[in-house]
Structure formats: C-alpha cells, structure tokens
Amino acid sequence: MTTSAQSKKRYYDDVQVGDELPELVKEPITHLQLVRYAGASGDFNPLHTDPKVGEEIGTGGIIAHGMLIMGFVGQLLSDYVGPEALRKFGVRFKGMTHLDDVITCTGVVTEKYEADGEARIAGKVQATDQNGDLKVAGTFVAALPQRNAS
Amino acid sequence: MLDTSKIGQSFPPFIIEVGRSKIHELALAIGDNNPVYHSREAAQAAGYKDVPLYPTAPTIFNFWGNVDQWNQLRSVGISVERILHREEEFEYLAPIYPDDMLTGVTTVISGKTLKARDGSSMDILTTETRYTNQEQQHVLSAKTVIVVQGEGEQK
Numbered sequence: 001m002t003t004s005a006q007s008k009k010r011y012y013d014d015v016q017v018g019d020e021l022p023e024l025v026k027e028p029i030t031h032l033q034l035v036r037y038a039g040a041s042g043d044f045n046p047l048h049t050d051p052k053v054g055e056e057i058g059t060g061g062i063i064a065h066g067m068l069i070m071g072f073v074g075q076l077l078s079d080y081v082g083p084e085a086l087r088k089f090g091v092r093f094k095g096m097t098h099l100d101d102v103i104t105c106t107g108v109v110t111e112k113y114e115a116d117g118e119a120r121i122a123g124k125v126q127a128t129d130q131n132g133d134l135k136v137a138g139t140f141v142a143a144l145p146q147r148n149a150s
Numbered sequence: 151m152l153d154t155s156k157i158g159q160s161f162p163p164f165i166i167e168v169g170r171s172k173i174h175e176l177a178l179a180i181g182d183n184n185p186v187y188h189s190r191e192a193a194q195a196a197g198y199k200d201v202p203l204y205p206t207a208p209t210i211f212n213f214w215g216n217v218d219q220w221n222q223l224r225s226v227g228i229s230v231e232r233i234l235h236r237e238e239e240f241e242y243l244a245p246i247y248p249d250d251m252l253t254g255v256t257t258v259i260s261g262k263t264l265k266a267r268d269g270s271s272m273d274i275l276t277t278e279t280r281y282t283n284q285e286q287q288h289v290l291s292a293k294t295v296i297v298v299q300g301e302g303e304q305k
Contacts, residue, residue, distance in 0.1 A: 027181060037179040040172070042213025066235045067209045071180040074205030083186055083202035090239030090293070 010081060012112070012119035012144040021107035021123070024076040028100045029064050037068045064097035069136045073125050076105040081142040087120065091138030095129075102130040107140070118143040151300070152261050152273040153227035160257040161222045166215030170201050170248040177204055190248075200247040208240050208292045212279060215254055226258060228275060229298050236274070237295035244289040251284045259293070263300075271300035 034048050043065055046053040054062035070091050077086060097103065107125035114120065120143050127136040170190060177187035185192035186202055193201045212219065220230045246252070261275040274297050281290040 033179065033181070036175075040175040040179040041209050043209070067206055067238065068180065070238060071176070071182075071204075071206040075180055075182040075184075078182065078184060078205055083184070083198065084245055086205055086240075086242050088239070088241050089205055090237065092237045093235055 010144060011147050012121065013147045015109055015112065015121055015144065017109055017112055019109045021076055021080045021109075021125070024072065024079065024105040026072050026103045026105070028102050029068075029097060031062065031099060034062060034064055034068070034099075037065055037071075041065065041067060043067065059096060061098060064099075064101070066093040066097075066136070069093075069097055069103060069127050070138075072103055073105050073107075073127050073136055073138065076107060076125060077140055077142070080107070081121070081140075081144060085142040085144060086140060087118075087143055088141040089138065090140075091125070091136045094134045094137055097129065097135050103127050103135065104129075119146050120144070151227050151271065152263050152275060152298075154261060154263075156226040157258050157261055159226070160255050161216075161218075163253050163255045164216040164218070166211045166252050166254065168203075168207075168211075168246055168248050168250045168252060172210050172214070173201050173204050173207055173248070176207060176210060180204075180206075199245070200249075203242070203246045205240070207246075208279075208281070208290055209238075211252060211254060211281065211290075212292065212294075215252070216256065216279075219256070222256070223275075223296075226261075226275070228273065228296070232298050233296050234298070235294070236297050237293070239293040241291040241293075242289075243291070244283075244287055246281075246283070246289050250289075252281045252289070253283075254279050254281050273298040273300070 038044050038049050048065050105127045107123050109121050109123040111122040122141045125138050128134050174188050186196050223230050256277050256279040259276045259278050264272045276295045279292045283289050
C-alpha cells in the first residue's frame, strides 16, 4: 500500500479546495476479515459473522460491519492528513456490504479555514463498491501544519 | 417501541483503558499497514508520543468498554435484534494515547417513532457518548444514530 503517502507530511499551504484525496481500493471483503473485525471492535452481532443468521434475516448472507467500511474511510483520511490530524469525522451508512465486495474510498477537500488557532481543512468522503453503489458518505475536518508557522 | 420519556437520560458511566494491542488489532482487521498504528517504536520514530488513536478506534471503547449497552438500549424500548446503524460521528477534542483511562457517559439525545401510512413504524434514536480522560479532560465525543424497523415489516 501507500507507505510513501503515510510518511509524507502534508501542509495546509499545499492543499487546495477541490483537491481529491488519493483513492484507496481495498481487498475484497472476506468472512475471515469480518471475524477478525468482530474481535477487534467487540461487535459480535452474528449478522456479521454467522452465515446461518445472514440467510435467516434475508440480507443475502452475512454483511460487513458498517464500522469496518467507516474504518476503510478512516484509513483514506489517515493516509491523507496523517494520524492525530482529524478533528471531526462523521458518516452516514447508505447500503449493505457483502462478502467479496471491493470497496473504493474517495474524498475531496471542500474548505480551508482557521479555527481555534488551527489551520483546518474540511471535505467530503465516500465508499462505493465494484458496481459504484454507495455504502458510506461522510464529512471530515482536519488540522494541518503550516509552513513557516510563526 | 421507543420510550420517548427516556430522552435526555444518561446511562451509568463506563471505564475503558486504551490498549495499544487493541489499536494494532483494529488496524490489522481494517487492513491498514501504517506502522504507527502497530508499534510504539514505529509511532515514536515517526514523532508521536505513542501509538496514535485509529480514526474509528472509539468503536472499541463503545463495544469493549460498555458491555451493558444492549440492555441499556432495551431499557429505552429499542428492539436490539433489528438495529441498523445509520450514522456515526466522532469529534476528536484532544489526543488519546494507550494507557489513558477513559470514562464514557452515553446520553439519549433524541428519538422518535415514524409511522408510515401502511401502519408500519420505525424508531430512530440518537445517542452521544462523551469521553473524559484521567485528568477529567473531555477528549472525545461519539454520536450514533440507529434505526429499528417496527414489528411485522421484516423481510
């Protein structure tokens, strides 16, 4: 993945409104990943881990945790603004994600401003599957360092 | 059905210790290989005090910290078997590091039951969890919106 993107520090001065975040394409969702995510997050709802339950409630098999998809978008943001830069991150869950779906996360910067003594950017983010169906749509605010900050 | 008389109510506080290995585990599950989330050494080499908070790590505090949450939701009339997560929003107010002891208090912010013409109904509930650290500093807020389809409408 994008090790260079992770280690490169991004400055407020270098970001412009309209800039697109580098697209993040995730590996296909696997059952193992959902089990792993359940243990990591503590969300053991069988809807996400037990295929029998998935069949019974009519979701067409198990579905991914919405928060896993939000986590993918979190990775997109962490890669772009760096860890600890986020001030706000919110999403709305728009659709269910199934096994083998390939999620792509994208985003765009919509605003630059100063608040609480920080230089901040705001933007929109989303996650879609291989058919272009929207899974998650949201917004973020992040604080970035400034060049020649006095 | 949602008991709207419970709006404004807060549930008993819960305490969660921020764990380095839980952040490592979450980043692994998401498939994020950024080394700062996986070891203190890598985080410090990159200039952080310790492993930084993963953007969606507050979900760990909620599920692992507040093990009573399903009963709490039942107590306000939510049918937890049919919950769908509609929205989640985090506000990061100050850095959070491993070994911090956070206290979370969840409050029912708003809720209503929507009725459709065909007689079916849907509950919408918004909760907010405020986290303070061991120095009583408010460091994080998490807002959650869930929806619950009424009886008789399941597929």
